[in-house]
Amino acid sequence: MYRRHATSLNREIVSTTHAELQQQVARILMPGGFPNPAREAELLIAAVLDRSPGQLELDRLLGRSLERDQVDGVLAVASRRARREPLQHLVGSAPFREVELAVGPGVFVPRPETELLVELVYADPAARRTQARIADLGSGSGAIAIGVAMALPGAEVVALEASPFAWPWLQRNLRRHAPHVEARFGDWDAQLAHEHPASxxxxxxxxxxxxxxxxxxxxxxxLFDPETALYSGGDGLDEIRRIAVAAARLLRAGGFLVVEHTEQQGAAIREILAGSGLVDTTTHPDLTGRDRFTSARQRG
Ligand SMILES: C[S@@+](CC[C@H](N)C(=O)[O-])C[C@H]1O[C@@H](n2cnc3c(N)ncnc32)[C@H](O)[C@@H]1O
Incomplete structure (x- = not known):
């Protein structure tokens, strides 16, 4: 089905157009049950060819040709994507704020809404104190720790992660984007047990x-996010209960705690945090207006 010719660089050009490739990918994706296979195909082609959607549109309008290995690369990824492997795993990276984080099997793929958690941190006066000490509990790929460290270069940031499968991704991303962040392997509570109160x-x-x-x-x-990154007891709040106890011990006067959660959990979390003695409990919406983050403060 391809018509071929060789360029002066001897790269094989196939005459499949971008529009044809998109249709072919959408057909391959069909068994995956995507709500919008055409849109999914577009995202996949953009990610594999490392083109923005705008650049792809231009490629389409100008009728630009594709190289054989580009087409083959896209089709290979499409068959794996049809089995619902996350696109970020297939291309090996996920964007988070101004960086591309390396991700793959074993590590939680960072989500766009978590960027707001970073913004809540760096907007808070406690984070802007001189040499502020900031800990990211359950760092995964390092998204939050890296985002905070880049936004607050004077802060001392500690990234804690207990999964041996996520750990290599964390180390790799820290080395590349924020080598001054201290990474500690193991349960965050155990790793912080030796820290002085109010530190x-x-x-x-x-x-x-x-x-x-x-x-x-x-x-x-x-199927692909690690279970240890997802589940936390019958009501999903076991880890947040432990965090509340730790925060009451570890935060300095006026210190700030903020956690992400589902849109149904805000009220229960405010109650848990207040129950451990924290004040100013507040739930914050994401950009779509859903309550996804709750913060609290150590008494000042
Ligand atoms: C939802 S993921 C978040 C990862 C990353 N912070 C992000 O926002 O993309 C939760 C992470 O916490 C880690 N984790 C779960 N329980 C932990 C514990 N007790 N101590 C340290 N890390 C833990 C998981 O392995 C996982 O990487």
């Missing part, structure tokens, strides 16, 4: 918060 200005976490029986509908999440 941190900010604790931040996107912890596991899915109730054990609320299996996520998206196959990408259910």
């Amino acid at each position: 941190f200005d900010v604790l931040v976490s996107n912890p596991p918060y899915v109730p054990q029986r609320a299996i996520p509908a998206d196959p990408e999440v259910r």
Whole structure:
């Protein structure tokens, strides 16, 4: 089906157009049950060819040709994507704020809404104290720790991660984007047990918060995000209960805690945080207006 010719560089050009490739990819994706295979095909082609959607549109309008290995690369990824492997795993990276984080099997893929958690941290006065100490509990790929460290170059940031499968991704991303962040392997509570009381200005976490029986509908999440990154007891709040106790011990006066959660959990989390003695409990919406983050403060 391809017509071929060789360029002066001897790269094989095939006459498949971008529009044809998109249709072919959408057909391959069909068994995956995507709500919008054409849109999914467009995202996949853009990611594999490392083109923005705008550049792809221009390629289409100008009728630009594709090289054989580009077409082959896209089609190979499409068949794996049809089995709902996350696109980020297939291309090996996920954007987060101003960086591209390396991701793959074993590590939680950072989500765009978590960028707001970073913004809540660096907007807080406690994070802007001189040499603020900030801990990211359950760092995964390092998204939050790196985002905070880049936004607050004077801060001392500690990234804690207990999964041996996520750990290499964390180390790799820290080496590349924020080598001054201290990474500690193991349960965050155990890793912080030797810290003096009132020794941190900010604790931040996107912890596991899915109730054990609320299996996520998206196959990408259910099948490919690590279980240790998702589930946290019957109501999803076990980890947040531990975080509340730790925050009451570890935060300095006026220190700030902020956690991510589902849109149904805000009220319960405010109650948990107040129950451990923290004040100013506040739930914050994401950009779509859903309540996804709750913060609290150590008494000043
Ligand atoms: C939802 S993921 C968030 C990852 C990353 N912070 C992000 O926002 O993309 C939760 C992470 O916490 C880690 N984790 C879960 N329980 C932990 C514990 N007790 N101590 C340290 N890390 C833990 C998981 O392995 C996972 O990487």
